[in-house]
Amino acid sequence: MATAEQVKALLKSYSEGDGDHFLTVAVQIAAHTARSGKGKLAQELRDLVDEIKRKQSAGKIGGSVPIARPAGELAGLLSVSYPKTTLAEMVLSNETRGQLKRVVREQRHLDSIRSHGYAPRRKLLLVGPPGCGKTMTATALAGEMKLPLLVVQLHGLITKFMGETAAKLHLIFDAMTQTRGVYFFDEFDAIGVDRGAKNDVGEIRRVLNSFLQFLEQDDSDSIVIAATNYVAMLDDALFRRFDDVIAYSKPDSQQVDALVKNRLGRFLGSRISWKKVDDAARGLSHAEIARACDEAAKECILGGIERADTKALVAAINGRRNMDIRGTAIPSK
Numbered sequence: 001m002a003t004a005e006q007v008k009a010l011l012k013s014y015s016e017g018d019g020d021h022f023l024t025v026a027v028q029i030a031a032h033t034a035r036s037g038k039g040k041l042a043q044e045l046r047d048l049v050d051e052i053k054r055k056q057s058a059g060k061i062g063g064s065v066p067i068a069r070p071a072g073e074l075a076g077l078l079s080v081s082y083p084k085t086t087l088a089e090m091v092l093s094n095e096t097r098g099q100l101k102r103v104v105r106e107q108r109h110l111d112s113i114r115s116h117g118y119a120p121r122r123k124l125l126l127v128g129p130p131g132c133g134k135t136m137t138a139t140a141l142a143g144e145m146k147l148p149l150l151v152v153q154l155h156g157l158i159t160k161f162m163g164e165t166a167a168k169l170h171l172i173f174d175a176m177t178q179t180r181g182v183y184f185f186d187e188f189d190a191i192g193v194d195r196g197a198k199n200d201v202g203e204i205r206r207v208l209n210s211f212l213q214f215l216e217q218d219d220s221d222s223i224v225i226a227a228t229n230y231v232a233m234l235d236d237a238l239f240r241r242f243d244d245v246i247a248y249s250k251p252d253s254q255q256v257d258a259l260v261k262n263r264l265g266r267f268l269g270s271r272i273s274w275k276k277v278d279d280a281a282r283g284l285s286h287a288e289i290a291r292a293c294d295e296a297a298k299e300c301i302l303g304g305i306e307r308a309d310t311k312a313l314v315a316a317i318n319g320r321r322n323m324d325i326r327g328t329a330i331p332s333k
């Protein structure tokens, strides 16, 4: 049987959301059980651990122990995942990377920062054009800190009735105190615009103001991230409520190269003319370039070609460029 110390370690890793350690302790318990002559039970424990690992690699459960399954009304407002993404997978400007690393560092030293009476950075506003890594940042921050990512479902949040929306926001901000995680309000402004109601602007303003009030009062250990494509929405009141405003932009040629190398991996040809690739990719977002790389890789697989050369890569990039945002090809002249 498991010792009291092992049970303690199991519970501790569970409460910290440290799935890897949870499994390590489980394996130790299995070994201990085997040593005390309970071979059948030990085997059953090992089988259970293997099953968890299988589910993990199939993406059915996260690397962390799922402690944060939203229930009840929250279930319709928050969707939870346990990302494995890291900041190293992202191609960013030095400044943006520096800002994000700073957040991670402060979070890792949360207790000592707080014990000296300071507040760690944890309310972030991400601004920039689509496809340049705002959502990926929320994912990577959760991955870096082994915290659950809780994406706020805006369509569930915004209702015709302001009172209701505020009550729902309240639920979410309560959850932040109860379950430490990365809470992500994506395209906060854009959702409102889609609603087509006559009083859109007033409505967005009210939701936004309500959000900002909750944000101001919140002093949980969770990370709150809001993302927007619209710089126009950024007035002073907004800036002040966040600990940091992080800007995203389309990749420069150096970043294009890094992205292509990252993404193509073993399908990258050995003698790429980077000038041609950069010219083709100018003005495209990270997301569009990543997609082009995936297309090029698939062409390699289908054509039985080992690596993509400059021509194939440029063709894939041009293919993306000729798509409009809905993904339909624009006929070439």
Ligand SMILES: Nc1ncnc2c1ncn2[C@@H]1O[C@H](COP(=O)(O)OP(=O)(O)O)[C@@H](O)[C@H]1O
Binding pocket: 089, 090, 091, 092, 128, 129, 130, 131, 132, 133, 134, 135, 136, 137, 248, 259, 286, 287, 288, 290
């Ligand atoms: N800075 C980046 N570095 C690496 N890949 C990126 C980056 N930005 C976007 N991508 C790729 O494009 C996809 C979509 O990006 P996303 O983060 O959703 O953009 P946004 O939220 O800014 O619209 C990502 O899942 C990733 O594959």
Ligand SMILES: [Mg+2]
Binding pocket: 131, 134, 135, 136, 186, 227
């Ligand atoms: Mg996004």
